[in-house]
Amino acid sequence: MTWNQIFSTSVGKKITMSLTGIFLILFLVVHAGLNACIWAFDEGETFNKAAAFMGNNWVPRVLEIGLFGGLLLHIFQGYSLELANRSKRAVNYAIPYGNKGSKWYSRSMAILGTLLLMFLIMHIYQFWTPSRLGGMMGIEKLPEATYNGKEIHNLFYEMKEEFENPIIVVFYVLACASLGYHLAHGFQSAFRTLGVHNKRYSILLSSLGYGFSIFVPLIFALMPISFLFKLV
Amino acid sequence: MAHKSMNLTLKVWRQKNAKTTGQFESYQVKNISEEMSFLEMFDVLNEQLVQENKEPIAFDHDCREGICGMCSMYIDGKPHGPWQANTTCQLHMRAFKDGDTITVEPWRANAFPVLKDLVVDRTSFDRIIQAGGYVSVNTGNAVDGNSLPINKNAADDSFAAAMCIGCGACVAACKNSSAMLFLSAKVSHLALLPQGDPERSTRVMNMVAQMDKEGFGACTNTGACEATCPKEISLSNIARLNQEYLLSSLTASN
Known part of the structure; x- marks a missing residue:
């Protein structure tokens, strides 16, 4: 049995979704933890230094390639599964099955994922591109900040400027809500797909999943809100 | 009344x-x-x-x-x-x-x-069973039942999975028309028993391949199937099937 055979069945494709999903969940923890440095209340010094470390050290840069790879695989496999699944019922019911036994968000992962993708394109354009590629190909450079005589990107100032616009803040908060619902199903579903069926672990993972899907998006949502209301 | x-x-x-x-x-x-x-x-x-x-x-x-x-x-x-x-x-x-x-x-x-009218062709389920939903035995004298010790919980779970009557309600309810609840019940009830053990690896791989060939969708763990199943087959069987698939894939010798 080849690796290709293993990952090309309907179960194999779901395993890919699950592994990339768990990888992205771990990334969220790192991202939320790092961004929480904005609440050091030092005009962004801790945050800018942390961001500069992530941008200049080779370990996070290599991991970043893996992150983009995992993200693209998750997106590609997700859409491919959604399209395949939608094609399996040529004639729909006159009376839809509805919510019986399932939550709306568990049936709307592709829509929630699409909202997240739209957000990600905007988010990458706003912060990642000027931070990593600023100065190249006519992309605007980030402002600089000087700490102990050393110049680094002032990402904190960039966030402050972007989040002065309430429309962008509302868009970010809505994206966090989409992330929350995507995780509410995705977190526990990923572990089910990897074969967790023991009752004890299922209950634990389900509770952990709901907790994660509320807590992490809430942290992310509080970041633009903090800037908008000048709390940092 | x-x-x-x-x-x-x-x-x-x-x-x-x-x-x-x-x-x-x-x-x-x-x-x-x-x-x-x-x-x-x-x-x-x-x-x-x-x-x-x-x-x-x-x-x-x-x-x-x-x-x-x-x-x-x-x-x-x-x-x-x-x-x-x-x-x-x-x-x-x-x-x-x-x-x-x-x-x-x-x-x-x-x-x-x-x-x-209301009659559908469900022979796709039969072909999934033919792909591996059985145990191969050399028939002979029946052995003493007590010669094969079986864990009580495993026997209970196996029996609960064997309750599946193959009606197809799970497919009918699933937004993806997935047959995973049916398939997982058939895989689980044999995988949990010692009689099903020798063929458990090839069984799951062959049955999943046949399910895909028949044109059923993939499982997205929504739970609609479990809610509509007349025999209350548990969604945990699908997770067990995933485990069987993963272990069989990782330990396949060829």
């Missing part, structure tokens, strides 16, 4: 054969006893149609005891109708009120093509 009867309007999917497109037709049935089963009410309607020189409605049924898995109507937006853990044949008319309009559709899935 006073006996009640009711008059109903039925909106039933009529389709001449697999090649034609169907449509809904409405029928009135009168004086239906609340003690009748849903299929008995259909028998009354069919007699009425025959007397009117009209084609009776084709529908699947066999045991009418809730154990054969033949009946397959999608009633008012739910496979097997409004009751929980119930088959169409065990659905009784007391579930409805006088004057109700009931919409009856066949299972909808490309892997279950409509043959006529």
